[in-house]
Amino acid sequence: MRTIGYAAYSSEAKMMPYHFERRALRDNDVAIEILYSGVCHSDLHTVNGDWGSQPYPLVPGHEIVGRVIEVGALVKKYKVGDNVAVGCMVDSCQDCDQCHDHEEQFCRHGMTATYGAPDRITDEITQGGYSKHIIVREEFVLNMPVDLDLSKSAPILCAGITTYSPLKHWGVTKGSRVAVIGLGGLGHMGVKLALALGAKVTVISRSDSKKEVVDALGAKGILVSKDSEAMRKATASFDFILDTIPTKHNVDIYTPLLDVNGALVLVGQVGPIDEVNVGTLIMGRRQIAGSLIGGIKETQEVLDFCAKHQIYPECKMIQPSEINEAFAHLAEGDVAYRFVMDMSALDNA
Known part of the structure; x- marks a missing residue:
């Protein structure tokens, strides 16, 4: 799948538009059009190389809300048109004690991060939510409760x-x-x-x-x-x-x-x-x-909890083209709200 996003080309470079290919849909995959992508302070640390060298060009983003546009032949939980979410990880071994205990973030073989990590099958580098589309294994796709406002919910996936x-x-x-x-x-x-x-x-x-x-x-x-x-x-x-x-x-x-x-x-x-x-x-x-994040079961739990109690992060909506300004603001200090990008503004021509 051909798509577009914003990527860091080096630790010193500004975020720039980036055309790239998403992997072909596997039988257990869900293809998602991204509607909103949250901007996390850890995205800034990662692209700056603060936590080690990175496989540039790198598309950050692990606070993703979107809509299903295609499903693999074996997918059972989701159908085209469903509102879904993706958080900080997109795969794990699914076979160790931690995965069996719904703690995939502590997978004994290492979770696969939403961006900057080798795919468990092909070793190609995962690219994140600062993009128009993403393809994710069904087990790591989350259901968006009907009572949640999609435009305000992305940071729940991390914060x-x-x-x-x-x-x-x-x-x-x-x-x-x-x-x-x-x-x-x-x-x-x-x-x-x-x-x-x-x-x-x-x-x-x-x-x-x-x-x-x-x-x-x-x-x-x-x-x-x-x-x-x-x-x-x-x-x-x-x-x-x-x-x-x-x-x-x-x-x-x-x-x-x-x-x-x-x-x-x-x-x-x-x-x-x-x-x-x-x-x-x-x-x-x-x-x-x-404490890190939670597993997939607990992440679904917090989405449902926020829907029940109408809890939302304080959000400031921006366009993808404003990501460098948002990063500059984050670098100045930990702001009391979360930036969220409206990905409908991202041209996929």
Whole structure:
């Protein structure tokens, strides 16, 4: 299938239009016309080579909402015209213990990422959602609930599942005392999802400049991390802390806020953090952990959950031709919304 997208041709180059061929439809494949593609901060890190060299030219994008235009002969779950979604992975071995446990993101043989990874059969490099079409194995295509607004839903496929999965894994439920560090693209989704799960949510920030936003979301308020007295008074106040800071930082100022058996889970920074004072952990049986995304079953769960509670990321709609400006904005800091590209503007002539 001939298609068009926006690709990075090197780590220093601007995103540019890119014509390329999608693979031929296999019997278990679904062909999708992409309607909306979310822009994730990890896309910027990847194309910049921050996490290692990349197989350029590279089409990013793993927050994909679209419509089925063709199905393979063995596909049973989807038909032409269905509204569907694709997240951060498009394949796995389907045979290891993790895949059998619906944790394909931890496939023992390595999941196949939506872009920048070798195809499990042909070894050709996968290309992502900054494009007009995509072809994905049926098991990794998600159903879009009828109650979800397609134009606002793409970031649920990454920001949504990245925050929902640890909330569920660490048992956040009604009455849980939750803190979310940061109110950017990940943080604001963490707040919305934790509130919908019934938690009592506080935002931790360096200032109270976003107090009106926090109040509007329904959180208890802001705990200012630079206010040493307020932080001292908040000792042992939380059962769970979701840390969305996307850069190297010191977690020691946050771990005392955990109650006994509490957990601080990192979902923002991919890389080193400052040296940790283990004494604080030992004295309260506290833990520091990390979380990736969720499996396909859990990603479908968060889509259905968001539909039920009408939870959407804060989105700013852009045209594909504006992707370089969006990247520049992301590079300046973690914005409090997610960019979403309207792919209907992408000419496939």
